[in-house]
Amino acid sequence: MSYGLVIGEVRKNIFEERNIDAIGLVHLLQKESVLLIPNGHYEIQEGIINLLITVDVEETQFLNPLAMVHVLEKMITAHGKPDMIVFTHSSSGIELASYAAGYFDFPLITDVSGYDTEKKIFYKSYYSDKIFGQFYVTQDETPIITVRSGSFREHVQAKGFSPAHETIDGIPAITNRTFMEYVEEEKGDVDITKAEFLLSIGRGVGNKDEIQHYEELASLLKATLSASRPVIDKQWLPKARQVGTSGKTVKPKVYLAMGISGAFQHIAGMKDADCIIAVNKDPEAPIFQYAHYGIIGDMHKVRDKLKDILKT
């Protein structure tokens, strides 16, 4: 069988929306789409796949890379090698994909956001999206791909029929890496997802002493202060104020981003804001591609000028 294999990511009994992009890449390849999923009670859009295979394990074991290689071995024994194995480019996707690539000695390209069907070329981000590499696979072996969320869903086509069902069982219990529990992050002092106006600061802020001046600006503007990952990593603001895939997804009326270059993990968390205004000294910063309005300039100077105007 000539097919593309998609590993369906399920977390807390939710079939993650980004799986649709993995299915989209297989549709773009015009291959039969086979979807692997764990046990559980959750909804999936069945009309877009040819074969649905339930693996008889819980989601947390399914997403254990040491178990996944057994699942893939059984899959290959039963159906032959896929033409491509597709994961999402997520926390678990990168973990599973890299381990599987090493285990089977398959080629691996991660964070893929485009594919040229004629030239058989994958587009992969480099240098925080400033440059993209056009990659091709040099060996006649099944490539493993992780796809960036939002990149391929437009290629999904309804098949107009229900998928065939199969099961895979007999996956051994893994004892050297075991799931204990899910941990929710602490609730913060403020819920940034409820704010209508977010003033968000990023790496460009430079040092901790500057934070207070942005707190002051936020209060003058009656905005809520949020931040991108570099500010949170340095613990200059609490985690609850982080915008992005590993933080919060926000949809305010206005998102004023200062000193944020716009890594895709950040963009994914704020791109649906009604109005995005970006301030950055680097005219090539990816955020200007997503913003409605932009100021190319030093964020601190813009901050001071805004404060001057607001105080008078």
Next chain:
Amino acid sequence: MNILVFTKRVPATQEEELRITSEGKRVDLSKIPFKVNDWDNYSVEEAVRIIEKSGGAVTAVSIGDTESDEVLRRAIAMGAKDGFLLERGEILHDPSTRATLMYNFIKKENIPFDAIFTGVQSEDDQFAATGGILAAKLRLPFVSMVIGIDAVEKDHMVVRRELEGGLQERITVTLPCVISIQTGINEPRYVSIMGVRKASKVERKVFNAAQYEENVSSKIEVIQWVYPQKKAGATLLPADIEMACKELLGILKEKGVY
């Protein structure tokens, strides 16, 4: 406990303009400053904290040209005992080649370790793959996106992985293992220029990478570098900051948030 920590010297491209040259065959990094990969900085710090608490030694390992000695000295200044440089002039773009090179090195030189720490990814190529590929080749357990190490015991560790939207999962992993560290797991210590200079006195071993390149062949290759496709993009406000700020406040009023 002996921990091997991988560290990589990467171009600091955040605020630099990047130029593609040679008809798409090269990215010109000649004028770009280099630094330690952010993820590796957190990873070295985490390893050093563990041995400071429970004993053992950290060895920093890097693949790269002679300039990469700089990140080894930096790791030593942070508390690593020594450093190994696998010297190689040309960049290996395919993470499977880097992982295979490390695998061959560890096996051939019989390098002892209880854990290998890598950063989740490097800032330049963002593959997020070397740790996972290496772990699988070594047939060792692997955990990536580690945002907390809750316990280190003789035969296992308890770690937290970062998932999406503020969710984490707690995992027990047996030793030896490979762990990929996420940024924000700790607050890396400050490293002074004096500290790095002092670290120069500690021996770093240099190995010729060519000795370990059996089965190191790229499975993927770049044929062309391209700039991202431009969208319509932002409407730019005036270059004069005062005018830009006034227009910005006008937009906020129009949107009804100020």
